[in-house]
Amino acid sequence: MSEDENIRHTEKMKRIKAARDKMIAGMTEEKGLILVHTGPGKGKSSSGFGMIMRCIAHGMPCAVVQFIKGTWVTGEAKMLRERFADECRFFVSGEGFTWETQDRERDIAAAQRGWEIAKEQILDPENRFVLLDEINIALRYDYLDIDEVVSFLLEHKPPMTHVCLTGRNAKPELIEAADLVTEMTAVKHPFRDGIKAQKGVEF
Template identity: 45%
Template structure:
């Protein structure tokens, strides 16, 4: 593993309306953990779901996983609570990033929070530029990545939906989508 002081930390954004944003990030999580990196995953939306990826992460000593959201926002009954929860998670995320304890941090579904105007893209981009350790890798996932975040990111990938099983009436399948 390359020494932290010699590493160029990257900021990656996985966005778009297609499937695979979080899945791609979790692939990097396990790649980094397998390389001996200390990894942190903070989920903004999914809430208390027990997913396959969180179960797999439990098998690693060097992956810390937090599912902190209130659940899927399109089902919300309380948008003000969702805003407060997202702000609280953002403060928690900044504290964890500032700690310097992690080589890779994934902020899963944070881009949705920008799309809903709960956290501004300018605020996120400024924090990344000013406070993210230079050696830390950071991945931000979710639809509606803020233009300010896209601008400062090193790598941006847009997942484009061509066809999705959900539009055919097939519900999310365990092992593929959670």
């Protein structure tokens, strides 16, 4: 890079920094967020559990309520239960993926149990962050009432409690209610090449 190019780059970065600093200075409000991670790509739950680890690092008590994939032994469940049980409560309400249980009534009952636990954890004043992992799947199949879930989050969630809801096919009502929505896009996946789920990557 020539000296002139470096000078132009420096001036450009100064302008960008000034604009960013001004924008950030105007952001003074704090609130507990409703976050939604959805889409067909990998990383929805992984991102949610990443935020759980951030909360633990910041000394923020948190909880996980895991829907649907209850029988699957995951690294995050093992780690949180064995090493961070005091910092993060971990609940499982599902009995496995819907194509494995093949029993709608049992799936509905499990989802309803999970939702009751979720409401308790969200209302608990000690918790600062609650992850509702794969709840979007339960909502997609109408195991839970979307209007009830959205109404509870908007009307009863404590003002400074963050709640993250993960899973494909988030319903429009939930997306509308959320403060932050991220859609994971599937570009390429090893499943297509016949490669099974890998420990440490998938679970």
